[in-house]
Amino acid sequence: MTATDIKQPDLxxxxxxxxxxxxxxxxxxxxxxxxxxxxxxxxxxxxxxxGEYFTPHDPLADDIINALMPPSADNWFGTDQLxxxxxxxxxxxxxDILTVAPLATLLATIAGTTLGLFTGYFRGLVDDVxxxxxxxxxxxPVVIVALLAIVALGTSKTTVIIVIGLSFAPIIARTVRSAxxxxxxxxxxxxxxLRRESALHTMFVEILPNVIPPILVETTVxxxxxxxxxxxxxxxGFGIQPPSPDWGLxxxxxxxxxxxxxxxxxxxxxxxxxSLVIGVNLVADGVQVALND
Amino acid sequence: MTEPITANALELHHxxxxxxxxxxxxxxxxxxxxxxxxxxxxxxxxESGCGKSTxxxxxxxxxxxxxxxxxxxxxxxxxNVMKLDNESLRRMRAERVxxxxxxxxxxxxxxxxxxxxxxxxxxxxxxSGQGAIDQAIAMLNRVRISDPVRVMQRYPHQLSGGMQQxxxxxxxxxxxxxxxxxxxxxxxxxxxxxxxxLDLIAKLRQELSASILFISHNLAxxxxxxxxxxVLYAGMLVEEGTxxxxxxxxxxxxxxxxxxxxxxxxQRKDQIRLDTIPGFLPAPGAKITGCPFADRCALADSRCxxxxxxxxxxxxxxxxxxxxxxxxxxPRTTPGNIAAAAVxxxxxxxxxxxxxxxxxxxxxxxxxxxxxxxxxxxxxxTLxxxxESGSGKTTFARLLLGLVPADEGGTMxxxxxxxAPKLESRSADQVKAMQIVFQNPDSALNRSHSIRHIMGRxxxxxxxxxxxxxxxxLVELVRSVRLTERHLSVKPRQLSGxxxxxxxxxxxxxxxxxxxxxxxxxxxxxVSVQAAILNLLADLQTKEHVSYIFISHDLAVxxxxxxxxxxxxxxxIMEIGPSERVFSGPHHPYTEALLSAVPKLDEAExxxxxxxxxxxxxxxxxxxxxxxxxxxxxxxxxxxxxxxPLFDSEPEHKxxxxxxxxxxxxxxxxxxxxxx
Numbered sequence: 001m002t003a004t005d006i007k008q009p010d011l012x013x014x015x016x017x018x019x020x021x022x023x024x025x026x027x028x029x030x031x032x033x034x035x036x037x038x039x040x041x042x043x044x045x046x047x048x049x050x051g052e053y054f055t056p057h058d059p060l061a062d063d064i065i066n067a068l069m070p071p072s073a074d075n076w077f078g079t080d081q082l083x084x085x086x087x088x089x090x091x092x093x094x095x096d097i098l099t100v101a102p103l104a105t106l107l108a109t110i111a112g113t114t115l116g117l118f119t120g121y122f123r124g125l126v127d128d129v130x131x132x133x134x135x136x137x138x139x140x141p142v143v144i145v146a147l148l149a150i151v152a153l154g155t156s157k158t159t160v161i162i163v164i165g166l167s168f169a170p171i172i173a174r175t176v177r178s179a180x181x182x183x184x185x186x187x188x189x190x191x192x193x194l195r196r197e198s199a200l201h202t203m204f205v206e207i208l209p210n211v212i213p214p215i216l217v218e219t220t221v222x223x224x225x226x227x228x229x230x231x232x233x234x235x236x237g238f239g240i241q242p243p244s245p246d247w248g249l250x251x252x253x254x255x256x257x258x259x260x261x262x263x264x265x266x267x268x269x270x271x272x273x274x275s276l277v278i279g280v281n282l283v284a285d286g287v288q289v290a291l292n293d
Numbered sequence: 294m295t296e297p298i299t300a301n302a303l304e305l306h307h308x309x310x311x312x313x314x315x316x317x318x319x320x321x322x323x324x325x326x327x328x329x330x331x332x333x334x335x336x337x338x339x340e341s342g343c344g345k346s347t348x349x350x351x352x353x354x355x356x357x358x359x360x361x362x363x364x365x366x367x368x369x370x371x372x373n374v375m376k377l378d379n380e381s382l383r384r385m386r387a388e389r390v391x392x393x394x395x396x397x398x399x400x401x402x403x404x405x406x407x408x409x410x411x412x413x414x415x416x417x418x419x420x421s422g423q424g425a426i427d428q429a430i431a432m433l434n435r436v437r438i439s440d441p442v443r444v445m446q447r448y449p450h451q452l453s454g455g456m457q458q459x460x461x462x463x464x465x466x467x468x469x470x471x472x473x474x475x476x477x478x479x480x481x482x483x484x485x486x487x488x489x490x491l492d493l494i495a496k497l498r499q500e501l502s503a504s505i506l507f508i509s510h511n512l513a514x515x516x517x518x519x520x521x522x523x524v525l526y527a528g529m530l531v532e533e534g535t536x537x538x539x540x541x542x543x544x545x546x547x548x549x550x551x552x553x554x555x556x557x558x559x560q561r562k563d564q565i566r567l568d569t570i571p572g573f574l575p576a577p578g579a580k581i582t583g584c585p586f587a588d589r590c591a592l593a594d595s596r597c598x599x600x601x602x603x604x605x606x607x608x609x610x611x612x613x614x615x616x617x618x619x620x621x622x623x624p625r626t627t628p629g630n631i632a633a634a635a636v637x638x639x640x641x642x643x644x645x646x647x648x649x650x651x652x653x654x655x656x657x658x659x660x661x662x663x664x665x666x667x668x669x670x671x672x673x674x675t676l677x678x679x680x681e682s683g684s685g686k687t688t689f690a691r692l693l694l695g696l697v698p699a700d701e702g703g704t705m706x707x708x709x710x711x712x713a714p715k716l717e718s719r720s721a722d723q724v725k726a727m728q729i730v731f732q733n734p735d736s737a738l739n740r741s742h743s744i745r746h747i748m749g750r751x752x753x754x755x756x757x758x759x760x761x762x763x764x765x766x767l768v769e770l771v772r773s774v775r776l777t778e779r780h781l782s783v784k785p786r787q788l789s790g791x792x793x794x795x796x797x798x799x800x801x802x803x804x805x806x807x808x809x810x811x812x813x814x815x816x817x818x819x820v821s822v823q824a825a826i827l828n829l830l831a832d833l834q835t836k837e838h839v840s841y842i843f844i845s846h847d848l849a850v851x852x853x854x855x856x857x858x859x860x861x862x863x864x865x866i867m868e869i870g871p872s873e874r875v876f877s878g879p880h881h882p883y884t885e886a887l888l889s890a891v892p893k894l895d896e897a898e899x900x901x902x903x904x905x906x907x908x909x910x911x912x913x914x915x916x917x918x919x920x921x922x923x924x925x926x927x928x929x930x931x932x933x934x935x936x937x938p939l940f941d942s943e944p945e946h947k948x949x950x951x952x953x954x955x956x957x958x959x960x961x962x963x964x965x966x967x968x969x
Binding site for chain 2: 197
């Protein structure tokens with residue numbers, strides 16, 4: 001009578017049959033900000049990749065005779081002081097910023113995550129020393145760091161990537177550190193210690209996958225700031241160099257002419273920067289909501 | 294409207310509630326009808342996920358935003374709650390119904406003083422100023438808080454859990470409700486504190502006219518507190534009747550099975566395996582064609598699978614079973630008795646601990662979490678550690694494992710060889726030899742890894758297995774905890790709590806350990822799952838000849854599994870000895886109080902030894918015997934001045950008390966006679 005053949009279901013029906021990744025994708029779809037943001041960002045990405053095929057004019061072709069023409073049927077956004085078509089330049093102007101800003105963010109994420117894992121995992125002296133250094137680093141304005149780096153490395157896209165990447169790394173490190181600190185208290189970390197796992201294994205194989213959500217959120221937020229920072233540095237002449245049609249650079253070389261009434265040489269580039277930053281921030285918003293659910 | 298005097302306190306008519314998840318309504322309560330008479334205490338029991346809390350929230354129309362009442366009626370003292378507009382609903386909640394929640398720490402506002410939180414209620418009723426303060430003090434007196442004026446000045450976090458729950462009850466009673474809903478009011482509390490809170494509720498019942506809806510997963514608590522009980526399963530009432538009838542003569546297989554899962558009457562691992570309930574609760578929203586319990590019921594036939602049984606009226610009681618008259622014939626799922634394992638006469642202890650200490654620095658003061666603990670653990674035996682929270686059980690376990698280094702001075706020996714306090718200084722074999730099963734499998738299993746990864750990694754690091762050998766052992770290991778290979782590819786979140794805990798147990802056994810520490814391994818689980826896990830641990834022990842250090846606040850569970858018991862209080866061993874001697878007594882007054890605090894199903898009325906107050910702070914422990922501040926058998930100044938030694942009362946049975954053993958025997962015997 002003890003042989004009761006009751007079929008044991010193999011797995012209980014869990015609350016949701018979808019994987020966590022699918023849940024996040026579904027939540028992103030529901031969020032009001034993610035999709036509009038993504039559309040804006042993808043628009044600029046498409047312009048960066050394929051813009052040159054559909055620009056009405058060559059963005060780099062001078063035409064001094066037609067310099068500083070107001071918007072017209074032929075030049076929708078007018079022409080700049082060298083007679084280049086502003087519309088065509090705005091379209092392809094995203095190319096540099098969309099390589100430099102994401103690479104800088106990636107660098108910041110990798111460096112920040114590593115620092116955050118070390119400080120959060122080891123705590124104590126390691127944490128105190130590294131965290132104080134990072135705080136000191138955060139206190140220095142990006143522009144000063146940029147100036148120093150340019151003196152040392154010369155102006156190039158690489159310099160911009162390194163400058164922005166390193167200035168943002170401490171901020172990401174701080175986020176990762178706090179996530180690791182709470183993760184570290186969980187018993188699976190103790191279980192790893194009882195298997196004599198190395199610290200590196202525990203940090204990168206055990207803990208890292210569980211702190212990906214906050215890292216993703218922080219990364220998308222930082223990307224918005226990075227775009228802004230790249231544009232600022234270009235505007236100040238520390239970043240992307242002529243003859244690139246980069247937005248920040250264009251504003252920098254044309255803003256002196258606003259006083260003369262040639263507003264179109266600056267306005268459209270500025271709007272482009274604003275739209276890209278807003279787009280990325282909308283995406284970041286959506287990611288944050290989806291991952292914090 | 295009917296007259297409130299004659300109306301039932303609460304009536305649910307065919308209530309159905311669903312939660313909207315992912316665009317679909319998932320039924321949580323199905324056609325639930327129940328009646329609570331005026332002044333009656335009604336208990337609602339069932340495992341987690343069966344809809345108990347949803348009932349409570351529906352009554353006050355306080356369901357989460359995705360909760361919808363899809364059918365049925367709720368009437369409170371004759372008034373239809375469903376028809377109330379917002380204002381009358383608010384008045385109903387303010388004046389007639391009160392709720393006490395499970396976690397008082399979260400139910401009280403952490404940034405407002407207790408006094409203000411209480412007076413607010415009276416101000417809502419138009420009593421302000423000194424009047425409200427007087428009323429609040431009176432309320433706190435009523436819930437037996439001895440110094441209400443000082444408590445009023447405190448913030449919630451400055452009160453212990455038991456005190457917080459008293460305040461919660463005071464707040465619930467402040468509006469003199471006709472209906473009091475208690476949702477697992479003692480679940481997060483220690484047994485001693487639980488006993489106090491239950492005593493309080495029982496006393497208040499005599500003073501108040503309120504009807505009570507008492508929700509709990511703990512059958513013994515409900516049996517102590519309630520006149521009638523309803524057993525909820527998958528959102529349906531499967532059995533209802535007077536407490537005595539339902540618990541002593543259940544007429545639904547689910548109730549029968551639930552009662553059999555509990556270790557009772559001193560059952561032990563070498564006599565019997567606990568009965569379990571196979572399978573799982575139907576998921577919310579699952580389509581149920583026949584009896585909801587049919588898939589898990591050994592009595593079920595095709596009729597049960599196809600035809601929903603009605604609630605049979607059996608005269609003053611109800612049962613939703615086609616075969617209610619045969620419910621108690623439900624066959625056991627495990628063998629009722631087992632061949633006694635060959636008794637291994639005590640050889641050398643596998644673990645010998647001498648004067649182990651652990652001191653933490655807390656705000657510049659020394660906090661002795663573990664104080665001069667010495668004990669032996671025999672191979673293949675279980676040492677149970679009991680005591681209230683804050684008694685140092687978990688710290689002690691972590692010292693053994695080396696997760697927290699012990700103070701200098703004490704010694705630990707594993708198989709005769711010294712064991713370093715720090716994990717890093719121990720040899721690979723020593724680390725492998727001692728593993729742990731944690732309380733919460735959600736925290737213990739890495740949620741990012743598949744079960745295969747989790748177990749494979751353990752086999753690789755603890756058993757040194759790779760490749761094909763690892764896979765072979767992996768399958769063996771998974772089978773030994775009664776999981777199947779299909780479970781390997783999933784992540785922990787896709788498994789139920791019990792299955793997760795099996796994975797955690799398998800992981801602990803990956804490297805053939807000598808000792809496994811089990812830190813409350815079943816306290817997060819439902820009773821049916823708990824029984825299966827306890828059986829598994831007992832089976833593995835017989836097979837692998839492993840020793841356990843078993844920590845639990847549930848004395849029946851400890852008793853089932855343990856050969857030796859150590860009772861801890863403020864980091865000190867107050868009593869240690871063979872399990873049966875410690876339980877049967879004579880025992881230390883603290884052990885006596887712990888035992889008497891546990892509500893039991895088998896005894897109608899228990900001898901009452903109650904502890905006053907809470908466990909003192911370890912930063913500043915009482916002088917002399919640390920237990921003297923709460924001891925019901927304190928004999929005088931000697932208790933305050935001298936710390937008693939851990940004295941050999943009987944062979945192998947040591948008690949730390951000034952009262953001689955014979956005297957304890959006499960006192961505790963007399964107590965039994967009085968209550969008999």
